[in-house]
Amino acid sequence: MTAEVTEYPALGRLDDEARAVLFTSARTANAWTDEPVTDEELAAIWDLARWAPTSSNIQPLRVLFVRPGEGRARLVRHLSEGNKAKTLAAPAVAVLAVDTRFHEHIPVVWPHKPELMDAYEASEARRETAGRLNAALQAGYFILSVRAHGLAAGPMTGFDAAGVDAEFFPDGRYKSFIVMNIGHPGENAWRHRLPRLDHEDVISWA
């Protein structure tokens, strides 16, 4: 690219309060107050999360926001028994899905190398690997963005993905992989924090 970069990114250390909200004190919520989550709040969660990076900027994550009412009833049918009650009580739910044809957007999102679209078109296996990996990266950003908005997240993988896809994405293009409750934590929202693995089980050096 020949044009000069004139705006530089901010760098800085997050303070302890921000770390607490996102990481060190935050926990998955399991119960909710009646306080609504507005459509504007839900869109703002996406508007923050979308800036974090993906491979070749492919951005394969798609988000279906499900509000209380008939849509939520259709969704809850496909959840594991243990996840139904808390989702029925949640003021908002997000279904996170991979767009299996994300590469159709490459001429817009990776404009200096649009031929990458053809490489993905030629290999379903490559699409599947890149789509799943990058949509999950974006799901990580999304969970932290929920928390960055003063809300609690309740991400779940206990649901019938084929059932959810048939219900909401019948053309087969989007494949759901996380259902996430979003709201303000209610009574008995929290469980005890579970242990994290020790350094020697996770980190190695070369």
Place this chain on the structure above:
Amino acid sequence: MTAEVTEYPALGRLDDEARAVLFTSARTANAWTDEPVTDEELAAIWDLARWAPTSSNIQPLRVLFVRPGEGRARLVRHLSEGNKAKTLAAPAVAVLAVDTRFHEHIPVVWPHKPELMDAYEASEARRETAGRLNAALQAGYFILSVRAHGLAAGPMTGFDAAGVDAEFFPDGRYKSFIVMNIGHPGENAWRHRLPRLDHEDVISWA
């Protein structure tokens, strides 16, 4: 669980400065100063990222930190041509991998339902799906944790994963999926920000 939860998570909205550092202003870096990244900084990046959630707390991400020297030379051989020079110049590199036998830790990390270990042992397909999804979620947390420490991240998927695995994880248990440069941004570190998809391409409502 019968024990009462007595410590409650902090909730709060991230201010604009923290949002800029993590999301709205941050970008992938492509060049580095000579300023070192210490082992303590690298361990601290993990110590923050590890608190964000995974399915049934399985935590399948493993991190190999590669420092300048012989290890880095072994790593760079397996990168795409376009990624070699910037990784050779980076003060630290992280190889992010999935532990394909993450379920061996379930008695520690999910102690109230240790039989989940057997369910994963019985199905390699289920292990693969859960391992890949949750390690990628954790990679998203990890990228944002690098930024939260005042450092720039340069995550890459352009490398020969089989080659990296044979080089560093020869027993076949860990499978690499991202190689990430970490450091202080140098001259010409930044490219122009690429466009993000519009709401109508990403968000739907029910």
